Amino acid sequence: MTAITIYHNPDCGTSRNVLAMIRQARAEPEVIEYLKTPPSRAVLADLIRRMGMPMRQVLRRKGTPYAELGLDDPKWTDDDLLDFMMAHPILINRPIVVTPRGVKLCRPSDVVLDLLPDLPDADVDKEEGAPFLKDEPVAASDPGLVAALTAAGLPVADLANGEGRFFAYRTLGGTPMGYGGYVPLGADILVRSVVVPATVQGKGIGRNLVALLLRRAWEVGHQRAWLLTISAGGFFEKAGFKPVPRDQAPASVLATPQAQGLCPSTATLLSRTITV
Structure with a gap:
């Protein structure tokens, strides 16, 4: 043992x-x-x-x-x-x-x-009812990622630049639970994508996905996360993000395709320190 x-x-x-x-x-x-x-x-x-x-x-x-x-x-x-x-x-x-x-x-x-060397091959839920998630790095060109972003109405035009780091999430039983990704910006990151299947939304999956995504960014040295959103501000604020005026964002964030036009000028900018 x-x-x-x-x-x-x-x-x-x-x-x-x-x-x-x-x-x-x-x-x-x-x-x-x-x-x-x-x-x-x-x-x-x-x-x-x-x-x-x-x-x-x-x-x-x-x-x-x-x-x-x-x-x-x-x-x-x-x-x-x-x-x-x-x-x-x-x-x-x-x-x-x-x-x-x-x-x-x-x-x-x-x-x-x-x-853990030996993982169960069936779903395991946490006390709060959400399943444990296993993450796996995927390429920006991954067909599942592109399809999920497209279905959610999220931009895909910048995926080809290769700057993002993306992950697929599944339960231990193998059920797909979505995708997440970020763009490295020195000590910062821009959370580029978080998408969860409509069939499991509202069950704590997104919250756990964001926490695991930020943990992976933290593990390679990133210290602060930024994101732009049109309609998910409330969700991200529950995950510890706070609205920030655009003129307080670092130049690296403002130079991203998202800030330059992929996201509308009305999108809310949010940020948080990455901690564990």
């Missing part, structure tokens, strides 16, 4: 979903409830090193003394931040999963699929 460890908070829905998925994959992990049994300073430092994450990215803000302690202040060194996490384990974001395939902070919960 594959050795798996999860640093778990049973009060966290994401952590519960990840633990349930590990068990669906026919594995029984070592479950460490880190609020009761925190890792040692050396173990935590090693986990963060193996994840390849900046120390600040491991800090949890919601429901923690992050603001009270002034942890936004850049004066704090990595050693300082590690000390804070040891003094206040709730600051350690969760869940962290360790397998022979690597170590990851599994947010969104779908990321745990990267670490």
